[in-house]
Every structure is written in structure tokens, then in C-alpha cells.
Amino acid sequence: MTSTVLCFQHCDRSTNILCFQVPAKCPLCGASTETTESRIPPFVIESPLTNAMSHPFSIIVKPTCQQFLQGYKDGDNLHIGVTTSNGHVYEYDEDGVCSSSEEWKSCLAVSVLYSQSYGSWRSQWDDQLLEFANRPDWSSERYDESTHNCFDFVLGFLRTLPLGLSPLNVSSKAELCQELVKSHTVKLGKYITIYKKIEDYGYVCMPANSD
Numbered sequence: 001m002t003s004t005v006l007c008f009q010h011c012d013r014s015t016n017i018l019c020f021q022v023p024a025k026c027p028l029c030g031a032s033t034e035t036t037e038s039r040i041p042p043f044v045i046e047s048p049l050t051n052a053m054s055h056p057f058s059i060i061v062k063p064t065c066q067q068f069l070q071g072y073k074d075g076d077n078l079h080i081g082v083t084t085s086n087g088h089v090y091e092y093d094e095d096g097v098c099s100s101s102e103e104w105k106s107c108l109a110v111s112v113l114y115s116q117s118y119g120s121w122r123s124q125w126d127d128q129l130l131e132f133a134n135r136p137d138w139s140s141e142r143y144d145e146s147t148h149n150c151f152d153f154v155l156g157f158l159r160t161l162p163l164g165l166s167p168l169n170v171s172s173k174a175e176l177c178q179e180l181v182k183s184h185t186v187k188l189g190k191y192i193t194i195y196k197k198i199e200d201y202g203y204v205c206m207p208a209n210s211d
């Protein structure tokens, strides 16, 4: 279970207070948050992490063993998959290709298609993905942790798409990682740091002008 991060300001316009649940007393002035008014009432901080189910036609990334908000450390191995038109996930690992959604409720997602290509590709995408996933290349026997893994699977699938269909222009595993993960790391890193502090202390105070 992941919690939603809330942000509010009580008495001080220069300090944001972040929490899962508004503390009974303002950590700055000690006044009750129930009987006194907050300058800015609690609003939800958007998470960079998302449920794969709400991201069709996307590449999705999560830690191989843990979840980003539970147990993940910078530099841990990442696992990657592709979603169908319904947000179901195809992924390749030592057991071969499997299709699931259970493990993908808190992942990074990057849309593969230009939004205008959706219409004509809605039906073809799933067929193409299924056909690709059923190729003997993706058997459990062929799996190799470093030379034939989940990244090769996703990259291979991207290569089957016609040119011009996707804004993602990746030709190597390194580029794929760069494109998907690096572009999100700063935001994700900040979010994870805040999330863990709230878990530890109940809330965290931050200067209002830092973003």
C-alpha cells in the first residue's frame, strides 16, 4: 500500500508542511489544525509513480526486487515492461514472458505513441505485442541476466514499430535507460526522499519556494 502525500501551509507562507495525514497540531506554531484555519488547505502532491493499468501503449519501469517507495535504493536493478491497450503488462524475465499487472501499481510510465497515432494503432498494438511476445526468442531458456533480458525484450518490441509512430528514438539499451529513467530520476528521487521522511517523522517542513 502506498500513501498519498499532502501539502498544506498553516501559519507561515514560506513553509510547506508535507504529510500523509494532517498532524493535529501545526509543527510550526503548535496551534490545533482542527480549530484554526490553514493558510493553504491540504492538497495532493502528484506522485511521479503510477499504476500501469492507467497507462496503455507505454513502457513501464520498476525496481526488479522491491518497489520504488519500499526498499528501493539508488542504483538497484530495474525491470521494464510494455503495456497493452488496456494497461496489462507484458514483461520478460527468467520465467519467459508473462502478462500481469499485480506488481506494477507504483511504477514509472512513459507513453510510446504520439497521441495522434492512437486511433489507427489501438487494435494493431495488442496483436503486434502478442505476436512479438510469442516468438521463441523470449523463452525462459534464452533468458540471460545481462545479454538477453527485459530491456532487450522492450527494445526489440519498439523496433517492430513503424518509423514515425513514436517520439521515443532509442536504438540501444543505454539510450532506453537514459530516456526512461534519467528523465524521471530527479523528480522521483525527491519524491522518495520526502515520502521516507514522512514515514519516519509523520511530516516534513520545506521552504515553500523549493520545487
Ligand SMILES: [Zn+2]
Pocket: 010, 011, 012, 026, 027, 028, 029, 030, 031
Ligand atoms: Zn502554524
